[in-house]
Amino acid sequence: MKIITVNEINEAANCLKNGGLVAFPTETVYGLGANALNPIAVAKIFEAKQRPTFDPLIVHISNLEQLSELFEQPIEPLVFELARHFMPGPLTIVHRKSKIVPDLVTSGMENVAVRMPSHPIANKLIKLAGVPIAAPSANKFGQLSPTSYKHVAKQKMKIDYLLAGDDIDSLVGIESTVVLVENNLCTILRPGIITLEDIQKAMPDARVEIAEHNHKINSPGLLNSHYSPLKPLYFLDKTAETFPPNSGIILHSKNDKTFPAQKIIYTSETGDLIEIAASLFTSLHQMEDDIAVNQIYIEKVKEKGIGISIMDRLKKACFQYQ
Numbered sequence: 568m569k570i571i572t573v574n575e576i577n578e579a580a581n582c583l584k585n586g587g588l589v590a591f592p593t594e595t596v597y598g599l600g601a602n603a604l605n606p607i608a609v610a611k612i613f614e615a616k617q618r619p620t621f622d623p624l625i626v627h628i629s630n631l632e633q634l635s636e637l638f639e640q641p642i643e644p645l646v647f648e649l650a651r652h653f654m655p656g657p658l659t660i661v662h663r664k665s666k667i668v669p670d671l672v673t674s675g676m677e678n679v680a681v682r683m684p685s686h687p688i689a690n691k692l693i694k695l696a697g698v699p700i701a702a703p704s705a706n707k708f709g710q711l712s713p714t715s716y717k718h719v720a721k722q723k724m725k726i727d728y729l730l731a732g733d734d735i736d737s738l739v740g741i742e743s744t745v746v747l748v749e750n751n752l753c754t755i756l757r758p759g760i761i762t763l764e765d766i767q768k769a770m771p772d773a774r775v776e777i778a779e780h781n782h783k784i785n786s787p788g789l790l791n792s793h794y795s796p797l798k799p800l801y802f803l804d805k806t807a808e809t810f811p812p813n814s815g816i817i818l819h820s821k822n823d824k825t826f827p828a829q830k831i832i833y834t835s836e837t838g839d840l841i842e843i844a845a846s847l848f849t850s851l852h853q854m855e856d857d858i859a860v861n862q863i864y865i866e867k868v869k870e871k872g873i874g875i876s877i878m879d880r881l882k883k884a885c886f887q888y889q
C-alpha cells in the first residue's frame with residue numbers, strides 16, 4: 568500500500584482505471600474504491616475487507632448525469648428531487664439498477680445504491696478515474712469506520728493506494744443516509760446526518776418513512792453487530808460509581824457529571840448532535856489505539872433526529888457486549 572497526497576491523485580485515478588484499489592477521503596468516512604463496472608476490481612474490495620458478498624456496495628459518482636446511467640429507466644421522479652436537494656452530500660439513493668451495474672456490486676439484488684460525495688478530493692478522484700467507483704467504508708468488515716487516513720493505514724488491508732486528505736476530512740463523521748426510492752415512496756434504510764425531518768422539510772409533498780425491521784431483508788448489509796472497536800465497548804451506566812481499572816469513558820457534554828476513569832474523551836462540549844456524530848468514530852479509534860485502555864464506556868444520546876443515527880451506530884458497536 569502506497570500512501571499518497573492529492574498531488575499524486577493522477578496515480579490513484581490511473582490505478583482505479585486499471586482495476587486497482589484506492590482508499591480515499593469523503594465527507595462521511597474514508598471509502599475503499601474500485602471501478603464499479605469491473606467485477607474483478609470489485610471482487611478485490613470484498614477480499615481486502617474480508618467482507619461477505621451478501622453485503623452490497625455503494626457506487627460513487629462525480630456528476631448527476633451518472634444517475635441516469637446506473638439507474639434503470641424510467642427513473643422515479645423522487646430520485647431527481649432528492650438529488651436536487653441533497654447531492655452532492657451524505658445521501659445515498661437506492662433504486663432499480665441498469666444493466667451496466669455488475670451483480671457483485673449489488674449482491675445480486677435488483678437495486679443499486681448511488682452517492683455523490685461532496686468532498687473535493689473524492690469528487691476529483693472519481694472524475695479523473697472516468698468511471699463510477701464502488702466503495703464501502705475503508706475498514707475491515709465489522710470494525711470501526713475510518714475518519715482519518717491513519718485509521719485506514721492501521722487496518723493493514725491489501726490495497727494499492729491510500730490517498731490521504733487533510734484535517735477537514737470526514738466532517739460528517741458517520742456514514743451517509745441510505746434511502747430506497749420505490750413506488751413513489753422514500754424509505755430510510757440507514758439513518759445518517761440527513762434525517763427524516765430534513766427530507767420532509769425539503770420535500771413537503773413527498774412520502775418519506777423510516778424502514779421497518781423487515782426492510783433488513785432488502786438491505787442485507789444492515790447487521791445487528793457492526794462498527795466495533797477491537798476492545799469491549801459498553802453503554803455507560805451513569806449511576807455507576809466505580810469502573811474496572813484501565814477504563815476509557817466517552818462523554819458527549821462537559822456539563823454532565825464526570826466519572827473516575829483513566830481516560831475521558833468528550834465528543835462535544837455542549838451535547839451538540841452534529842459535533843457528536845463528527846467525533847464519534849474518531850473518539851472510538853482513539854480509545855482503541857490507547858494501550859492504557861482495556862475497555863470503553865460510552866454515553867447514550869436521545870434517539871431523536873441525528874440522535875437516531877448516532878444510536879444506530881452505537882447499538883451495533885456495543886451489540887456483542889450487551
Ligand code: TXA
Binds near residue numbers: 757
Ligand atoms: O458514507 C458512506 O455511505 C460511506 C462512504 C465511503 O461513501 N460508505 C459506506 O459503505 O458506508 P458501506 O459499504 O460501509 O455501507 C453500505 C451499506 C450496505 O451495508 C447496505 O446496508 C447499503 O449501504 N446498501 C448498499 N447497496 C444497497 C442496495 N442495493 N440495496 C439496499 N441497501 C444497500
Ligand code: MG
Binds near residue numbers: 703704712
Ligand atoms: Mg461500513
